[in-house]
Amino acid sequence: MSDAALNRLIDRVQSARAAHAPLAIRGGGTKDFYGETPRGEPLAMGELRGITSYEPTELVVTARAGTPLADLEAALAEQSQCLAFEPPRFAAGGTVGGMVAAGLAGPSRAAVGGARDYLLGATMLNGHCEVLSFGGQVMKNVAGYDVSRMLAGSLGILGPILEVSLKVLPIQPARATLRFEWAQAKALSQLNSWAGQPLPIQASAWWSDMLVLRLAGAAAAVESAQRVLGGELIAAATADGFWTGLRDQKDEFFATAAKAVHAGATLWRFAVAQTAPPLQADGDQLIEWGGGQRWLVSTAPAAAMRALAQAAGGHATAFRGAKTGGVFTALSPVLQRIHRHLKGAFDPEHLFNPGRLYPDL
Amino acid sequence: MSTAPEPLDHADEQAHRTRRQAEVVSALAALLPAHALLWRREETVPYECDGLTAYRQAPLVVALPETEAQVAAVLKACHALDVPVVARGAGTGLSGGALPHKLGVTMSLAKFNRIVKLDPLARTAVVQCGVRNLAISEAAAPHGLYYAPDPSSQIACTIGGNVAENAGGVHCLKYGLTLHNVMQVRGYTIEGEAVTFGSEALDAPGLDLLCVVIGSEGMLAVITEVTVKLLPRPRLARCVMASFDDIRKAGDAVAAIIAAGIIPAGLEMMDKPMTAAVEDYVHAGYDLEAAAILLCEADGTPEEVDEEIGRMRELLSRSGATRLEVSRDEAQRLKFWSGRKNAFPASGRISPDYMCMDSTIPRKRLADILLAIQQMEVKYRLRCCNVFHAGDGNLHPLILFDANSADELQRAELFGADILETSVALGGTVTGEHGVGIEKLSSMCVQFSPEERSQMLRLKAAFDATGLLNPGKVIPTLQRCAEYGKMHVRKGLLPFPELERF
Numbered sequence: 001m002s003d004a005a006l007n008r009l010i011d012r013v014q015s016a017r018a019a020h021a022p023l024a025i026r027g028g029g030t031k032d033f034y035g036e037t038p039r040g041e042p043l044a045m046g047e048l049r050g051i052t053s054y055e056p057t058e059l060v061v062t063a064r065a066g067t068p069l070a071d072l073e074a075a076l077a078e079q080s081q082c083l084a085f086e087p088p089r090f091a092a093g094g095t096v097g098g099m100v101a102a103g104l105a106g107p108s109r110a111a112v113g114g115a116r117d118y119l120l121g122a123t124m125l126n127g128h129c130e131v132l133s134f135g136g137q138v139m140k141n142v143a144g145y146d147v148s149r150m151l152a153g154s155l156g157i158l159g160p161i162l163e164v165s166l167k168v169l170p171i172q173p174a175r176a177t178l179r180f181e182w183a184q185a186k187a188l189s190q191l192n193s194w195a196g197q198p199l200p201i202q203a204s205a206w207w208s209d210m211l212v213l214r215l216a217g218a219a220a221a222v223e224s225a226q227r228v229l230g231g232e233l234i235a236a237a238t239a240d241g242f243w244t245g246l247r248d249q250k251d252e253f254f255a256t257a258a259k260a261v262h263a264g265a266t267l268w269r270f271a272v273a274q275t276a277p278p279l280q281a282d283g284d285q286l287i288e289w290g291g292g293q294r295w296l297v298s299t300a301p302a303a304a305m306r307a308l309a310q311a312a313g314g315h316a317t318a319f320r321g322a323k324t325g326g327v328f329t330a331l332s333p334v335l336q337r338i339h340r341h342l343k344g345a346f347d348p349e350h351l352f353n354p355g356r357l358y359p360d361l
Numbered sequence: 362m363s364t365a366p367e368p369l370d371h372a373d374e375q376a377h378r379t380r381r382q383a384e385v386v387s388a389l390a391a392l393l394p395a396h397a398l399l400w401r402r403e404e405t406v407p408y409e410c411d412g413l414t415a416y417r418q419a420p421l422v423v424a425l426p427e428t429e430a431q432v433a434a435v436l437k438a439c440h441a442l443d444v445p446v447v448a449r450g451a452g453t454g455l456s457g458g459a460l461p462h463k464l465g466v467t468m469s470l471a472k473f474n475r476i477v478k479l480d481p482l483a484r485t486a487v488v489q490c491g492v493r494n495l496a497i498s499e500a501a502a503p504h505g506l507y508y509a510p511d512p513s514s515q516i517a518c519t520i521g522g523n524v525a526e527n528a529g530g531v532h533c534l535k536y537g538l539t540l541h542n543v544m545q546v547r548g549y550t551i552e553g554e555a556v557t558f559g560s561e562a563l564d565a566p567g568l569d570l571l572c573v574v575i576g577s578e579g580m581l582a583v584i585t586e587v588t589v590k591l592l593p594r595p596r597l598a599r600c601v602m603a604s605f606d607d608i609r610k611a612g613d614a615v616a617a618i619i620a621a622g623i624i625p626a627g628l629e630m631m632d633k634p635m636t637a638a639v640e641d642y643v644h645a646g647y648d649l650e651a652a653a654i655l656l657c658e659a660d661g662t663p664e665e666v667d668e669e670i671g672r673m674r675e676l677l678s679r680s681g682a683t684r685l686e687v688s689r690d691e692a693q694r695l696k697f698w699s700g701r702k703n704a705f706p707a708s709g710r711i712s713p714d715y716m717c718m719d720s721t722i723p724r725k726r727l728a729d730i731l732l733a734i735q736q737m738e739v740k741y742r743l744r745c746c747n748v749f750h751a752g753d754g755n756l757h758p759l760i761l762f763d764a765n766s767a768d769e770l771q772r773a774e775l776f777g778a779d780i781l782e783t784s785v786a787l788g789g790t791v792t793g794e795h796g797v798g799i800e801k802l803s804s805m806c807v808q809f810s811p812e813e814r815s816q817m818l819r820l821k822a823a824f825d826a827t828g829l830l831n832p833g834k835v836i837p838t839l840q841r842c843a844e845y846g847k848m849h850v851r852k853g854l855l856p857f858p859e860l861e862r863f
Contacts, residue, residue, distance in 0.1 A: 057616040058723050080622060109563060116569055117541050130812040138721040139753035140538065140793035142527045142576045143801075143808055144817050144835060149540070149572035153564070170622030192482050196506060198593040198662065220664030271562035275483040292563045314562035329566040334556045339567055341823035346816070357567065 005047040006131075006162070012043060013160075013351070014129055022354045025156040027066060027095030031102050033320055035155050035356045036327050043352075045097050048162060051075055053137075060120060060137050062165040065097025072096055076168055084112045084169040089248050097161045103153025106247035107203035107214065110195075110274070110289035112169075116152035121165040124151065124158070127347035137165045156353035157361050158346040172202070172216035174223075177239030178231035180211040184278045184287070187211040191290045192275050199225045205246055206287040207253050214243060246288070253286045253295070257320070260297045266321035268305050270294040272314035279308055301325065328358065378421065381464055385422050385444055389466070392434040399423040408467050411452040411459040412514070415716075415764065416799055420447070420461030427472045429549075429585055436583060437553035439466055445829050446551065448579040450491060450522030453514040455717060456798030458525060458578045458834055465832075470521055473585055476500050484591045485544065485561075490521025490584050494528075497589060506591035509536035512794070513702060520587050527576030529794035531627045531701070534752035535660075536592065538794070540575045548584035551825045556582060573820065578796050579831040581824040595660035598626060599670055600694045603677040604651035604684040608632065611653035612727035614680035615751045618657065619724070621676055623669060627658035628752030629701050632731065635708075635746035635759070639700035642707035647700055648684050655682075655751065656697055704748045704759065712744070712761035716773050720784035721793035724754045733783050734758055741776040743769065755793035756784070782807050782847070797835045805835070806842035810849050814839065 016023050022040030032038060049066040056079040063072050069089060076082050086106025087099045100122070105114040121135030135141055135148035151161055182190070187206045194201055200217035213231065215222045226233070234242070245251030257267045270279065274291035283298040298305065302318060302325025309316035315329035331339060343350070343361045355361070386400050399405050400422045409417045421444070426432045439446050445465030452459055461467045473489035476497070480486070481504035486497055494515040498507040511530035512518055518528070523539045524546055536542070545559035559571040574581050605611040611630060618625060631639065631647075631654045640647045647654060657677070659669035670687055677685060688694035700707070708715045722730050731747060738745050744761045758780055762773040781791040781804040791797070791804040805814070817836045822828065837845075 055723075055725065057620045058725060059619060060723075103564075103569070113537070113541060114564065116572055117537065126816060128812075130816070132810070132813045132816055134813065136721075136788070136790050138723060138755075138789050138793070139534065140529050140721045140750070140755045141790040142794055142796050143790045143792050143805060144797065144813075145573045145581075145820055146527070146540070146576055147573065147817070147820065150569055152572075153569055158568075169624065173622065189482075192484075196481060196484050196504065196593055198595050218661065218665040218668050220668045221662050224662055224664050271560070271564050273483060273561040274563075275480070289563060314560060315566045317566070331567050332557070334550060334554050335567060335570070338556075338570065338824055341826070342568065342820065345819035345823045 009043075009045075009048060009160075010125065010129055010131075013125060016041065016043075017127070017129065017349065017351055020349070022351055024356075025101070025160045025353055027098035028068065028091075028093035030089070030091040030094040031098055034102060036323065036359065037355075038353065039355050040353070043160060045095060045160060052163060056081055058137070059139075059168050060165055061168050062137060062163060063096045064163050065095060065161045067096045069094045069096055069099055077171075080171050081168045082171050083118065083166065085109060085114050085118055086247050087115060096164060100152050100161055100164050101154060101156050107205065107243055107288055110204075110292050111202045114152070116149045118167045119149050119152050119164060120167055122148035122151050122161055123163040124161050126159045127349055127351050131162065135165065139167065155357045157343060157357050159352050174217060174219040174221075175236070175239075176215045176222050176226055177234040177236075177242070178213045178215070178226065178229055179234055180213075180231045181209060182206075182211050183209055184285070188275070188278065188287070188291045194229070195274070195290050199228065201225075201290075203243065204288065204290050207285070212242065214239070253284065256284065257295070257297045261321040264322070265297050265299045267319045268296045268298055269317045269319040270296060270309050270312065270314060271317075272309060272312035276312035276314070279312060281305075281308055295319075331358070378464065381444070382421050385439075385442060385466060388438045388442060389422065389424055389435060392438060393424060393426060393431055397425040397427060397431070399425070408449065408452075408461060408469065411449070411454040411457060413455055413457040413460070413798065413800055416457045416460050418461045418463055420467040421464050423467045423469060425469045425472060432468070432583060432585055433549050433553040433555065435466070435468060436549050436551055439829060440551050440553065440827065443827065443829070445832050446583070447831050448521070448525070448583045450519035450525070451493070451517050453518040454522060454526060454796065454798065455719070456792065456796040456800040458796050458798035458831070460799050462832060468583065470519075470583075470585065473521070477586065479504075481506060485588055486591055487586060487588045488520055489586055490524070491519050494518050494520060494523055501591045502594070505594050507594050508589050509542050509592050510539050513705065520589065521584050524575050524584055524587055525577065525579050526794065526796040529750070529755070531629060531750060534628060534750070535624050535626050540572065542590045543571070543575060543587055544590060545588040546571065546574060546584045547586040548582045550582055551827060551829050559588070561588065576796070578798060578835050580821055580835060581830065583830070595626070597663050597666045598658055598660040598694060599666050600627070600656055600658045600688045600697045601670060601673050601677065602686045602697050603655045603657065603682040604648040605653045605655070605681060606651065606683050607681070608653045608731050609728040610681040611655055612725070614655060614677055614682065615724060615727065617676045617680050618673060619752075621672060623672060625657050625673070625752060626660040627656065628750075629656045630654065630727070630749040630751040631701060631704070632747040634744065635704060635748050636700070638711050638746055639703055639707040642710060643699045643703055645696045645700050651683065656701060701748060704746070704757070708746055708759045708761065712763070714762050714764040716760040716762065716777055717795070718756065718758045718760070718777050718780050719792045719795040720781050720789055721753065721755045722784050722787045722789035724751070726787045726789070727751060727754065730756060730780075730783065730787060734780060737776055737779055741772045741779075743772055743776055745776070750793070753793070754789065778804060799834055802835075802837040802841065803845045805837050806845050807847055807849060811839055811842070814842070
């Protein structure tokens with residue numbers, strides 16, 4: 001890492017600390033909409049950029065937080081490798097640090113894991129302006145608490161991420177996309193029953209009585225699964241466009257949702273048990289992750305959405321749109337206390353991203 | 362840490378301990394049935410150590426709660442009395458994580474051994490913490506499912522212990538560690554409050570606390586119930602056994618397989634001394650001439666396995682394998698693995714004692730560390746056999762010694778510390794899957810800076826303000842590191858220094 005860029009960043013944080021002026025950590029600004037409203041002066045991470053090390057045979061890449069995600073993905077693609085969890089790119093310019101801090105994952109999440117599962121190590125700055133490294137660049141590491149993985153999805157409240165090491169995987173040699181015309185209940189039950197069999201199902205999406213499946217793996221495995229599953233084979237180019245659109249939330253469902261959000265509705269993200277029955281709610285629904293992630297456009301009150309999520313074994317996030325009623329599901333009193341103490345343990349003066357995850361953190 | 366101040370004089374110390382014991386026994390006797398509370402010396406002997414038998418300590422009291430209400434009540438009482446609590450599963454841990462505290466309660470969770478619910482459609486099992494690792498896969502087998510992490514001790518070790526250590530196994534390159542296969546844990550804080558980390562969904566609101574709780578060696582909460590993911594059992598698994606006349610060629614073969622885009626289900630290496638020891642024990646027909654043997658497994662559908670085995674064979678030949686054998690059937694596959702799985706008992710037969718190390722290094726450094734270990738054998742005048750989870754760079758050097766000789770024990774400890782510090786200098790970590798416990802406290806001083814260690818201690822305090830859960834493990838105090846006197850090896854933002862000895 002360029003020491004000059006790091007030193008400037010530390011100076012900036014030190015003066016903010018001296019002035020008791022909170023900072024809003026900012027990479028590419030592509031996820032400003034996500035979480036509670038950012039507060040504080042922007043702390044620009046863009047200068048800390050570049051891939052520190054990448055060795056394809058180690059399946060590990062280390063990059064500074066401000067590295068454009070597009071640069072990282074291009075470097076991996078040259079070696080036929082990828083970030084298996086398909087982080088969404090809502091707009092051009094997103095960074096590696098922002099990807100980790102948001103902790104979001106794309107269509108393959110249920111099959112391959114999320115951002116935290118691929119995070120092997122991280123270097124961060126805490127509220128005492130100390131540069132700390134946790135985890136490492138190796139696959140197995142149980143030395144001390146796994147602080148680095150906890151940074152995934154932390155929305156910066158523990159401190160800015162400076163550098164991360166990620167596990168990468170080879171791009172699967174073969175892919176196929178199949179389509180079925182099925183109602184929601186049938187699609188959900190079939191998805192769960194398939195997931196219990198050794199089939200190379202890597203992603204799924206159900207919308208508007210249509211189930212789409214992506215198979216990925218060794219050519220032989222994909223071919224034999226196609227024979228077992230049936231359905232209509234979608235042409236590769238069409239299929240790739242669909243999955244990219246879904247991953248980046250640019251496809252028809254999300255485009256329609258954006259219009260509704262503009263008109264005052266909320267786009268809700270439900271993370272629920274994969275086997276949860278169809279959510280009984282009005283509004284358009286898109287289901288991903290084998291039933292585990294469900295998107296719903298609604299004008300219903302937040303409390304009603306949260307009750308629905310709880311009954312389905314999960315939680316609901318006001319992903320886009322109105323934030324009244326809180327963006328994230330409230331924690332139990334014990335977890336609230338632990339969160340407050342953790343914030344104090346890393347950032348006692350509430351310098352970093354105050355209120356971005358929960359109002360009191 | 363705020364346990365009661367300890368008098369310095371030995372007689373005073375004994376008197377203090379006796380007084381404390383009476384206090385704790387009297388408080389817990391009101392909460393537990395008589396048979397669930399042990400404190401007489403002869404009753405507590407089995408709890409004096411875990412799998413790391415070189416370290417022993419008599420616990421003040423052993424509590425064996427049978428219900429969650431009892432767990433909560435015991436924790437509340439210990440919190441009120443300011444008594445440390447050490448949670449314990451099957452006691453198979455290899456780093457002394459369950460070593461008792463001399464003024465603390467050892468809480469054995471052995472009675473929590475029930476599979477609460479197995480949902481084949483959701484592919485999850487809700488199990489109590491004392492359920493054995495292998496018992497989960499056995500219960501899931503009729504549904505064509507299994508629990509993937511398979512530490513070598515899986516016949517005996519419990520899921521609660523696996524969560525405490527973030528246990529791995531031979532298949533974690535492809536299927537992940539405990540962390541990747543657990544959705545939710547339920548347990549109690551030191552205050553005796555019920556707490557749930559994770560959820561039935563693929564994520565949970567707030568910070569991902571499951572990441573720090575898993576692998577926290579019982580220092581953040583006492584876990585009583587775990588929800589694990591079950592995976593569909595692959596239709597077929599086959600294994601290639603390859604011999605190499607040079608360790609470096611074997612290391613390069615591992616890199617070549619990964620570079621070709623293959624993630625084997627298992628990728629293990631044994632060196633020549635280890636091969637000799639296990640062949641003598643299991644008679645599996647290992648190649649005794651080889652400098653290194655690789656076991657390379659493919660699983661999946663029959664078509665997929667054929668394709669992958671073919672590619673692996675070709676890559677291994679091209680990397681200079683001197684002998685190649687592919688398992689014909691399940692019996693032969695298990696035979697190939699029998700030696701690897703029995704590396705520890707086989708070492709026990711050729712030496713009075715052995716010390717098992719557990720560091721991880723970047724894969725490309727395999728040959729470097731092996732050659733360094735060969736030099737250390739000369740330096741410390743002790744033999745060492747090596748088995749590796751080669752796919753993920755996790756080493757298990759087994760240092761052979763005789764504990765009856767104080768000098769040999771000391772040399773073995775120095776040998777072990779040298780391996781760990783060399784691993785950190787090569788860009789690795791002091792423990793890949795066995796945990797820090799009590800054994801690797803000093804090595805943590807080398808891996809983490811004082812600021813990083815302080816941050817971890819503050820993290821613990823965020824969960825356990827009084828510092829009563831398993832105190833003295835995992836994170837060394839600043840004072841201990843100062844006394845150890847070895848430098849922290851920088852990592853992360855600065856390029857790590859190459860050690861001069863290479």
